[in-house]
Amino acid sequence: VPPATPPAREPSIPPEVAAPIPEPPVAAAKKLKTFRQNPFPNDDGSQPEEFTRAKAVEPPERTPAVVRALVAGRVMVPVLPHATPKDPMNPHAEDDETCEAPPSILVELPDGRHAMPAFTSITGLQAWNPSARPVLMYGSQAAQAAADQGDGLMVLDPDDDAVLVPRPAVWALATGNEWVPAWADRELGAVAAAALAGIPGTRGVALVPGRQAEVAAVVLMEPGLERPAVEAAMNTAAQALSTHEVLRERIDSLELVPTTQG
Secondary structure, three states, X not given: OOXXXXXXXXXXXXXXXXXXXXXXXOOOXXXXXXXXXXXXXXXXXXXXXXXXXXXXXXXXXXXXXXXXXXXXXXXXXXXXXXXXOOOOOOOOOOOOOOOOOOOEOOXXXXXXXXXXXXXXXXXXXXXXXXXXXXXXEEHHHHHHHHOOOOOOEEEEOOOOOOEEEOHHHHHHHHHOOOOOOHHHOXXXXXXXXXXXXXXXXXXXXXXXXXXXXXXEEEEEEOOOOOHHHHHHHHHHHHHHHHOOHHHHHHOOOEEEEEEOOO
16 A cells, blocks of 8 residues: 655644554454355456445545445455365365464555455456465455454555555444444544643644545644644644544544644
């Protein structure tokens, strides 16, 4: 996944302010399993139409469109070849469904976190790693596996117009719930405003799609503040947002942007 081009910011934001919000602990999800029968017997390995349409949507609506396609869309999760254990008393028997799952693969993102890859076509998977084998499953099943691996993220088609599925969206897919992006949730915006209430030098906040992170918190500052005062307010705001339980659960990564334009 190529890193985003950092936008110009005045005044500058300390590096720790734009760091991803720490991931809260989540319950263990279902682990990746192989299937005794292919649930997609007529699948030819090409990209399903729902993903073609979803990936054609312009950002920031592309990710929500892809998440909707993942609910019932077929994806391929790459796994590494492995030896299947046999019953020593019956070495010619069919493999048992309870055998250990094959080792899955994680990819490292530009910010250092790790995500489980999934592919919409066999061509893309083989071009990415010729030695990997595809496990066909619904996107919601892939999310159940991704929720318990790495940093709870999933990246769709890493080498072909990649789409990062953020942690809250992965968890919503895995649990069968609807995902609403944080920047589109008015109630969450009110939660963020309440979290920053009373911080000297700030007048309000708006959650919008981020450039370097999933969400940007645009903080309205009092005009005429000197740089040290702005940086102090941003550090306090970052601490308030990153430690808020609801915001930690609903926002995957966050960047703060100070502004005096209301």
